Amino acid sequence: MPHQQQIAVIGGGVIGVCTAYFLAEAGYQVVVIERLGNVAEKASFGNAGVVAPGYVTPWAAPGMPKKLLSTLFRPESPVLLKPTLDRALWRWVRMWLAECELERFRINKARMQRIALYSRDILQQLRDHHQLDYEQTRGYLQLFRSERDIALAQPSLGLLAEHGIAHQLVDAEQARAIEPALSAATPLAGGLHLPDDEAGNCPLFTKQLKTIAQDMGVEFHFSKTVTALEVQGKRIGMRIDEREFSADAVVVAAGIDSARLLAPLGIRLPLYPIKGYSATASIRNFDEAPQAALMDESYKVAITRMGSRIRIAGLAELGSVSTDLHEVALRTLAKVGEDWFPDAANYSNASYWSGIRPMLPDGPPVLGATPIRNLYVNIGHGSTGWAMAAGCGMVLADVISGRTPEIDMEGLTLARYARLP
Template sequence: MKVTVLGAGVTGITSAWFLSQAGHDVTVIDRQSGAGLETSFANGGQISVSHAEPWANPGAPLKVLKWLMHEDAPLLFRLRPDLKQWLWGLAFLRECTPTRTRHNIKQMVNLGLYSRATLQKLRADTGLNYDHKTRGILHFYTSEREYADAQGPAAVMREYGCELDMKTPDECVAIEPALAASRSKIVGGSMTPSDESGDAHAFTRELAALCAAQGVKFMYDTRIVGVQKQGDAISSVQVANAAGVVSQVSADSYVMCLGSYSAQWADLLGQTLRIYPAKGYSVTLPVINEAASYNVSLTDDEYKLVFSRLGNRLRIAGTAELGGYNTDLNLARCEAIVRRTRALFPDMTDGQNAQYWTGLRPATPSNVPYIGASKTRNLFLNTGHGTLGWTHSCGSGAAIADIVSGRVPDVDFAFTGQLPARKISVSVRPATQSA
């Protein structure tokens, strides 16, 4: 069938790839000039199944109150006269119970494990290279209380299959010697040896090229300006190219991968997606002192920062700012990332030649994404991944391709909408090498 994918970020491109592999005629539409140029462009770089504890957890409400009005807070609510923000916040509070937290951890671990395995097979089949490292992720703590609070969620993650081992401060330094300068600050850590890291933008760009070689059509520099419905289905999408010329794109099915903007388009179709933009920041630094630079991907729990090594670049990303759709770069938050980096790794960087970036991440109150069917008969959802879009992209893409094709995905996840009653084997299909 003809399938149109709305959005060419990492989830849109993985959706297009697996749909194409399933035999569909796929077209991708995006307003940017190429793939992965918005939220996927300069994220933290981690494939982190271990980041399965949602923002909404029993300890979150007090932390959010403490962080209000702190410009460099890890999670900052900029309260606005915005009904959608307040409704999102109320839904967030409802997800902070122990029962909901446990349920959401299960969803994210299951999807994360499936997605990581799917990525690994895709890489083996295609030879994709995106500065990836397979040395695991070390999560370190500089607060005794935070380390103690992490034991419960870690036990739940292990129960659901996440390989996660608690580490002493000395073991943390043995895993990543660059942490030696901060040994006195570290109170413990956890290691997920099977987690990975890599450049999400490079991955998205390269996979888009493979998609094109397999016949996927791309409409870049093309804005979606309207949606036409016939009964309970979409009949066409109205688009405008860079010259402003308006045309119609028709398909049998549509897959929404529009990130933070998905909720706005869902509204036009009479549906509510509880997605709100969480502005994230990253800093990319050149390697100037190899001996003092990290090679293992790291997570700093206290400041909610992630560190990834991308070839000769150091990527540090984190923080979440919920204040609407403003994409202006807040220099204070970027400089706070650099300060913390220099405090942890005093000999690694002088902070010069830093490249700052910000992007909107599509956050749900639970941190669990929308994947599956929607209330519109031929519209499918693959959106709302928050900070884990890169981690969950391959699993989400494979799953949505199965759902569009009438198959049940081979992962225990609470998909939206109605799934087919009969289960068919859906092992990840071998990819065809591009010419």
């Protein structure tokens, strides 16, 4: 490198912080620009905490449209739809429906698992190297309330076998042996156990990595909003709170705000805000609490043990960009907690959260270079950002450094959306 190049990373979530860390490790001078007061305060803050490459799957899947329609108006539902005439939403829905075909599902899931498996390996290396403790647990159990849920999971089960991912389809008795505190009163048809998957406290990890990155020379600028990007010869210009700055390169990792920054530059992606929810409750009876992480497949809600707390997270609300708490969502989260671990916590006293997840209709993120010199993206991870963050950060550092990434980038770059108007 003729001089130490300065790279600006826009976004201080787990994606942006991992990107900054690996860029600093590669020898760059890195600044992170975040509009809030600390790292991991938006989508990274209240997520499920699951790092499960074996489970990572597109929301667009065979049978999913029918399943969602059948639950849309129930008192407790995995999906909420706020009536809206937003053309962007209905365009996104049309694209999503096209991706629910079996062959598209297989392609998208394979792409997501490729980056997620790589990311889990990188995360484990980070954890071992820096001796990190972020309340991590080992193992992931997917719960099927009905035979219909098992039938809908069949395409995913086939892919697990094809890719050599450790898994075991278990009956109800075996599932309760894996998680002894599971309530016997709640109907259970079976489960899928993924022993190598894991979970952990995403914001705690992100703050730990931020401290390490600062020790490596990364500068974090909080309460600063990037309002525009522009090309300035060989550099990328940024307007930050009405002032102009520039850097040798810029990585956009700003979640849903990324679409707003990229569109004026001619980079248009069908990135849509999907609202998610979580509830966090203190454990009052540790013998009745989960040991690791689980997924209620009927409600698409994860249950994660985080130290002395239980995190219940998931759901999807379309048509809303506010962080207001929807009563139906809170009721669904409480129901899932009470159904499976009724004596573990007082769910009525839980702390509730909602946040916006930037989701692409097909599922995989978009990584790497753009048509604009020295402008890069690390966006579109949906609800799986924590599962992909470390690997995506390493990939970006490789691409910017001119190294060939250790994984195949097919289907993970901007090229798959190149034909969009």
